[in-house]
Amino acid sequence: MSNSAVTPLSATEPVTGPLRFGVAGIGYWADTVHIPGLKLQPAVALVGAWGRNPQALTEVTRRHGIRAFSRFEDMLDEVDAISISLPPAVQAELALVAAKAGKHLLLEKPIAPTVEAAERLAGTIERNRVASVVFFTRRFVPDFERALQGASNQGWSGARVRQLTGALLPGSPYIASAWRAADNGALWDLAPHTFSVLNAVLGPVQQISASRSPDRATRFTAIHRGGARSEAELSLHTPESSVASEYVFLAPDREYALPLPTFPRPQALATAAGELAANIARGETRHRCDVRLGLEVVRTLAAADRSIAAGGTTVAV
Numbered sequence: 189m190s191n192s193a194v195t196p197l198s199a200t201e202p203v204t205g206p207l208r209f210g211v212a213g214i215g216y217w218a219d220t221v222h223i224p225g226l227k228l229q230p231a232v233a234l235v236g237a238w239g240r241n242p243q244a245l246t247e248v249t250r251r252h253g254i255r256a257f258s259r260f261e262d263m264l265d266e267v268d269a270i271s272i273s274l275p276p277a278v279q280a281e282l283a284l285v286a287a288k289a290g291k292h293l294l295l296e297k298p299i300a301p302t303v304e305a306a307e308r309l310a311g312t313i314e315r316n317r318v319a320s321v322v323f324f325t326r327r328f329v330p331d332f333e334r335a336l337q338g339a340s341n342q343g344w345s346g347a348r349v350r351q352l353t354g355a356l357l358p359g360s361p362y363i364a365s366a367w368r369a370a371d372n373g374a375l376w377d378l379a380p381h382t383f384s385v386l387n388a389v390l391g392p393v394q395q396i397s398a399s400r401s402p403d404r405a406t407r408f409t410a411i412h413r414g415g416a417r418s419e420a421e422l423s424l425h426t427p428e429s430s431v432a433s434e435y436v437f438l439a440p441d442r443e444y445a446l447p448l449p450t451f452p453r454p455q456a457l458a459t460a461a462g463e464l465a466a467n468i469a470r471g472e473t474r475h476r477c478d479v480r481l482g483l484e485v486v487r488t489l490a491a492a493d494r495s496i497a498a499g500g501t502t503v504a505v
């Protein structure tokens with residue numbers, strides 16, 4: 189994914205001054221990452237938030253000192269861009285509405301729950317010439333991104349990834365997340381981050397074989413464009429003593445582990461919003477983590493689901 193191909197923005201109402209943002213969503217991630225992250229970014233102005241639960245909406249917006257919108261459409265009228273922190277199916281529908289209204293988009297991963305919905309969203313964003321950024325979290329951590337770019341074009345033959353978390357164990361703030369608790373939750377929650385990293389170095393996935401074990405861990409083997417082979421293990425139910433994270437690129441004579449610096453997530457969100465604002469100021473819609481990468485990832489996730497359903501058979505993406 190490159191910034192080299194520039195798609196001009198729509199000429200209808202150019203953005204001047206700080207980019208006015210509204211947040212769609214008032215849950216834990218919106219409350220602790222999207223809203224405080226946008227408030228950290230000087231290139232944007234956070235106007236307010238919308239959510240379906242009136243009491244929670246009042247509590248969250250009052251705590252952050254921002255405006256509460258009871259109707260999503262009313263918020264669209266007051267902003268230039270929307271930051272969405274909602275489950276994938278809800279995000280896909282609201283992002284369509286926002287894109288048709290000419291609003292730029294800061295999206296969560298995965299961008300949609302199906303390939304069809306992701307294609308519909310990507311096509312709408314393209315036709316309406318709005319800018320988009322998908323918040324693949326580590327891609328907006330400067331030390332990690334520099335290391336990732338440094339790993340590019342180094343002749344790697346493969347990669348090994350582990351993302352073992354306890355995100356769905358009792359006491360986690362994500363425990364009530366229905367889409368994460370689904371059988372394919374680890375795949376659709378964690379693998380988007382995995383592919384946002386692997387594909388930047390090894391190229392898009394062309395074939396994948398995946399399985400899910402009784403302990404609800406997901407494992408996959410992927411063949412990337414150019415023939416590199418990656419293997420990953422992902423879990424949302426790992427006990428604290430076994431939590432692990434690693435990205436290791438492999439060659440016959442060497443290997444390279446990406447650094448995994450700790451980072452405040454609101455700051456990463458602020459960086460993503462700042463990059464979106466900078467693209468808009470330059471009149472560009474393309475970004476290394478835009479909706480095109482989001483669509484590429486959803487196609488890969490759907491292929492992995494098909495592989496699991498077929499008993500681990502290798503399928504084309």
